[in-house]
Amino acid sequence: MADKTVYYQGTEFYAMTLIYFFYIGFFVLVYGNIVSFVAEILQRKWFERADWLYVLILGAFGSAIGLVFPVWNFIIAGILVAMLFGIIDKWLLKRWQLDKGNKALFITPFVAFALLWGYYHFASPSLPAHTAEQAVEFATSDSGTSIDRFPEEVGTWQGEIEGYQVKRITAVEKMDEETYMVIFTEEWQKGRVDDSWMMSYEVDRNSSILREEEGDMPPYDK
Known part of the structure; x- marks a missing residue:
């Protein structure tokens, strides 16, 4: 039976993070911002106080990933990511309106990445002896x-x-x-x-x- 043990997990985590960031992250950033811009126009015109509807609209557009990957897991993930995008967007807007700092929010992903990389790096099993x-x-x-x-x-x-x-x-x-x-x-x-x-x-x-x-x-x- 082939050995399925994954070594150098920290390096693999780093590489996969870059792949997701540059490809999927780029798609989410561009497509998400376009959808967000359109949804904000609709909100200002018809449902200015209904932030929840804004989030739902983003979630609906997030399901569009199913056109590329027609798999339910991807569709659900697309909806959840889009809704999370909308929630964070509105939360940042509220904090900005209240003149509160957002530095912690921007620092948190980097800290989380460093902690996860450290965990995978030190938790990776050692390579067996070369025979x-x-x-x-x-x-x-x-x-x-x-x-x-x-x-x-x-x-x-x-x-x-x-x-x-x-x-x-x-x-x-x-x-x-x-x-x-x-x-x-x-x-x-x-x-x-x-x-x-x-x-x-x-x-x-x-x-x-x-x-x-x-x-x-x-x-x-x-």
């Missing part, structure tokens, strides 16, 4: 390379190719806690012909770098 098996799997994951024919696990394959007795060895050596040297060695023998070829890769969690290559390619691969 030799994972290093070998990563090194042998590419296709169409000269190491395709080697065992995909630490071990040895033996067989005969065009009359040559061939041995292919996959080995691994630990360099430090995160890095391994994965070594591929091929040996062949036929009569008096006895030769070998070797290639090694330095492998960590995210990269595999060729470090050394010795010998000529086998004659049966030329």
Whole structure:
């Protein structure tokens, strides 16, 4: 079963917040302000004291997200966000009319973001140790390379190719806690012909770098 554990949750929270802010937030800001402007004109003309109706109108227009994402969860979320937008809009207007400061309201989202990021950052599980098996799997994951024919696990394959007795060895050596040297060695023998070829890769969690290559390619691969 695949490991579904999410690591670096703080980074993921930060990235998703930016995505929502720049895409969904931009849509809400532009579309929401247009709808709010129209609703305010209607309110001043027909229902000046009915702020609740202003909020309901914004909620109704918030359901328009269903035209893009025809899913009930998105439609309900659109209605609630639009109504919240209207409530905050009217609340800010009342405070402005009463000459009360709104600094706390603007600071609160940033404080909440910082607290949530800190929580996800420190609550994220630590990465498990990088194992030799994972290093070998990563090194042998590419296709169409000269190491395709080697065992995909630490071990040895033996067989005969065009009359040559061939041995292919996959080995691994630990360099430090995160890095391994994965070594591929091929040996062949036929009569008096006895030769070998070797290639090694330095492998960590995210990269595999060729470090050394010795010998000529086998004659049966030329």
